[in-house]
Amino acid sequence: MNTPQRVPVSILTGFLGSGKTTLLNRILSEEHGKRIAVIENEYGEVGIDQALVIDADEEVFEMSNGCICCTVRGDLIRVLGNLMKRRDKFDYVLVETTGLADPGPVAQTFFMDDEIRAEFSLDGIVTLVDAAHIEQQLGRSDESTEQVAFADVLVLNKTDLVNDEALDRLEARLRDMNRMARVVRTERANVPVDTVLNLGAFDLDQVLERRPTFLEPEYPFEWTGVHALDAGRYELSLADGPDPAMSLVVVSGQGTDDAALRESAEWCVRRYAEPAEFVRPGENIPVGKHVNLPLDSPGRKSFFLEVDTQVRVGLYTQHTAEEFDLQLMNAEGAPIRPEVERTWVAQHEHDDEVGSMAIELDGDVDPEKLNAWLGELLRERGVDIFRMKGFISLAGESRRFVFQGVHMLFDGQPDRPWGDTPRRNQLVFIGRNLDRESMQQGFEACLI
Amino acid sequence: MAVTLQNDDSPSGVLRRGWSAAVGDYAIAGGWTLHGESLVVCDAAGGVYAFAGKSGASAWARQGAHDGGVLAMAIHPSGTAFATAGQDGRVLLWSVAEGQVKQAIDVGSGWVENVAWSPDGQWLAASCSRQVRAYGADGGEVWRSDDHPSTVSAIAWSSAGELATACYCRVSFFDVSAGRLRQKLEWQGSLVSMVLSPDGDTVACGSQDNSVHFWRRSTEEDSMMSGYPAKPSALAFDDTATLLATGGGNEVTVWSFQGSGPEGTRPGVLKRHAQPVTTLAFARRGMRLASAARDGAVVVWSLQRDGKGRPIGAAVLAGIGAKLYWRPDDRALAALDARGGVTVWRI
Structure with a gap:
């Protein structure tokens, strides 16, 4: 039996009032030739005939081992598992979370459940931010911080309500927290569909193409x-x-x-x-x-x-x-x-606990040492590591090893051959209170 | 990846050519009528079909019964009627002979994911998101539960008047005629499947965290069998309540309840599948188990009372094995697959 192409999934997060429904309606009403299934958690707001809209209660299921990294969305497993049975499948799935959702369980569902993982691939996490209110929200709730930290795309919405200087400051702050994300400014969630669909966001190459220096420190000018x-x-x-x-x-x-x-x-x-x-x-x-x-x-x-x-x-x-x-x-x-x-605001003017770090090193890595280091890191710090992605040059492997992860869950495989390009390693982590120095040293110790 | 039988097994196995047919989409659920006169099959697109049990000739076919598709079906114990449930929030009551909908019941606005007839055929239970309702054979509602803490994942009648439900962290037993909760068994985990032992004492649930949890109702003692490589969504008890077969990976793990087991005993491990097991079904007599897997392989096993066993027949379906149904006389086995295939073997 041939394996069917996995259906890409985008997750749409953002606090109540950030414009998720407006964005959803925009996506669905645009001519994009895709059959989209929407799994909606804030009831009855989307009403577009051409899409399959399913209301599901957000059911966050923890496991008996108490590990937050094993927490998944039970409703998604059930609903997606069933939708995939139809022969006239859809080409794309959009999952809208409630405003107060922690994006971890949604993302983890696509790693943790074998059946879901076999049929779906997580394409990207899009977080809508209400430019006028996000600063207060970041101060008050872990969820909004996590929604920013998990994002592949941060849609800075309602920019007409805030002056340019404040916007720049806000963008710099968000960037501090999540250097991996692409930031898009808009007024009424009016962003092109391709900024939220088919991101290939788990592909670090694309991120590097958009922002070649994103692995380097923040802007050294103000x-x-x-x-x-x-x-x-x-x-x-x-x-x-x-x-x-x-x-x-x-x-x-x-x-x-x-x-x-x-x-x-x-x-x-x-x-x-x-x-x-x-x-x-x-x-x-x-x-x-x-x-x-x-x-x-x-x-x-x-x-x-x-x-x-x-x-x-x-x-x-x-x-x-x-x-x-x-x-x-x-x-x-x-x-x-x-x-x-x-x-441009320099990095250390804000002291958010959540931040990004990158490791960039030439050379080959010993797979066993890497396994041991990463295993220990994720075991001990997985709760605080929201996202990671990158590629690694494994000794004896002619292809790049690309990986991505959510909390303790890690997924990697060989991708294209190195060819003539210099062999090197790039890793990006987004997390809470990351110990940059010890992580850098830990990875360096894995080099041959 | 086909399943092959070793030389010491009978090469063609016990599965002999019967008949095959096709339905319009993923064959999601079905059932034999009382004496195996008909096999009724529902597909994921909402089609409902009846085939002659012996020849496989089409008796009737109805398209679009449920908008969005069928999710579950159950044959009435009399064998003359059945119920279907779907994404449209409805339950339909059908006659087997004519393929006519006799009654349409609006259960709720969510998906109706489970339906089950009480053993005496008096009541039909249906679950829709967090609620379970019971209806008389005429379709009139006789009872509805309060909201469960999460969506009901499985239901089963433990006796003519008692219904069991499973959801996240909880199994509940309801006295339907009195309309009250009789017993509540709790455990921190997402229960994705449930099976009751025929003697009524044991309830076993597969959990999202790759374990099987079970309780003995008489003592409320519980046990957990962990270490499955995948979530055990397929579970089956044999009719003597001795063996509990569980999926959850490429192997079928069989726990024996004889003596003081299964606690402290080693289960039988049935190895032949090359991909995760999707569904399990025990024949009514003779400790025969049928299993199907994601690659479409179907294996029939002969088991001992200690849970150990050997394959006695095998075949391959065109798509992912979806469901297996033994004919009530155990002389035939029906398999439904993801490509809409319906395959019946004589045993």
Whole structure:
């Protein structure tokens, strides 16, 4: 007998009022040519004829061993097990959780139950966030923290109710908690269907493609201003600030939209990783270089920027413009206001218990040592590790070993051959109070 | 992965060619009428079919009986009527001879996942999400339970007037005519299947955490048999209440209740399947057990009173083995599979 293709499943989480139903209705009413089954837990709100909508009570079943990692959703096992019997199967399943749900049991159901695992694959977890209320919710409930931590996609909804600065701050905070997730901003849950379906989210390659530097530390700069300039010489003036120096990268040809800002931000992360060039007051700032401006002499300091054509430049500064009263002026001394400003919040301004960590190392791993290390880690810390994924270079294996996990449950298999690409290891963990140092050392000890 | 019999077994086994037929979708449930005159089969798309027991000739076929599909069916002890239950929240009462719906009962807004006739045929029990209801043979409601703590996963009549239900963490026994709870057995676990011993004393449940839990009603003592590689959703008691056969992996594990067992004894382990066992059925007499698996393999075993046994016949279905039904005289075995196949062997 041939094994049928596994049906992909997306899990939709988010607090009450975050817009789950609006998003569901949008997905279902769009022409996507898919037969979707929706398993809904907040009753009777979705009403679209073309989809099979099943109301199920969220029944979270714990096992006698008391292990939270073995906790599953009994209703899903029953309902999905039955739906799969029909010959005219559907192509996709969407599971909507209640606002207060811990996403763990839903996700674990797709690992724990053999019959479900044989027929379905967890494609991704989408968490809707009410931009206006999530900060309060994060403070008050473990569930909303876990919903953020488990997500593959964070849909930042109702952005029209919050100002840009607060949004940037919120996004940075969410990113701190979950560096694996893709963040999408929207107003009325108005996101393209392909941001929530067929994510292949458990595939780390895709994540890396979208954010090549996501394994690296958070942005090392806090502020960006985009200025439209004509050819000429400009003065960058800074007052005394909290630090005796400040780093900066100037990007030429900077766009003003969100995507362009992010793209440059990723590029600047790599510039910031390079050694900084000192530029003294009165000197010119080179474009596209990591520079350091010494600001230890008293009073305002001026640096210069020369452009030979009409261009937009992006200043990616280590600290916010406000802190040093940063001003850009033309040759006549008239200040040039930035067209667009954006703040990026550095990682350690928030102290959420939940965070992400990545391990990136070259070389081959001893499978036995890895097994022993991972086994112990998951046994002891599995409760606090929400998600993990990555790939590993196992000694003696010509293919990459890709894996993913939820709490203590771990699933991995060989994927494509290494070929000419350098053999290396990338692991990402999202969890509560992760002990970065000991995990890094533990994995390093597995290398041959 | 076909099942092969070793040379010391009879090569063709006890399963002899009978007849086969097809229904429109996954053959989800069925049953023989009283003397095996007819085999009634329901499919997952909502089709209901009757076949002549001897020849397999189609007696009648009805499509779309339940919107969304059939979930369960039960033949009335008289053999002249049966009940079907489905995703549409309804129970239908049918006549076997004409294939006509005599009565339609709206049970609830959820799926009706279980139906069972009381042994005397007086009452029909049906479960719909957290509730169980009982109806008279005319379809009139005679009793309904309070909400269980979670969806009812299995029901069974323990006597003419007493109904057992299983759900997450609990087995309950209800005196239906008095409308009250008679006994409640609790255990932390998701009970996915239930079987009562024919002598009425033992209730066994398969649990999501890959164990079988059972209680003796007289003493309320309970035991747990763990270590199954998968969840034991298939369970069967033999008619003498001596043997409990359990699935939960590629092996069939048989616990013997003779003497002081099964506690402290080693079960019989029946090894022949190459994929997880999906369903089990005991013949009424002679300690014969039939098992089917995900790869469509069907094996008939001859068992001893200590639970040990050997295969005496085998065959392969086109799809995942869904259900097995011995004809009431044990002279034939019907198998339903996931591709809509209905296969009957003479024994």
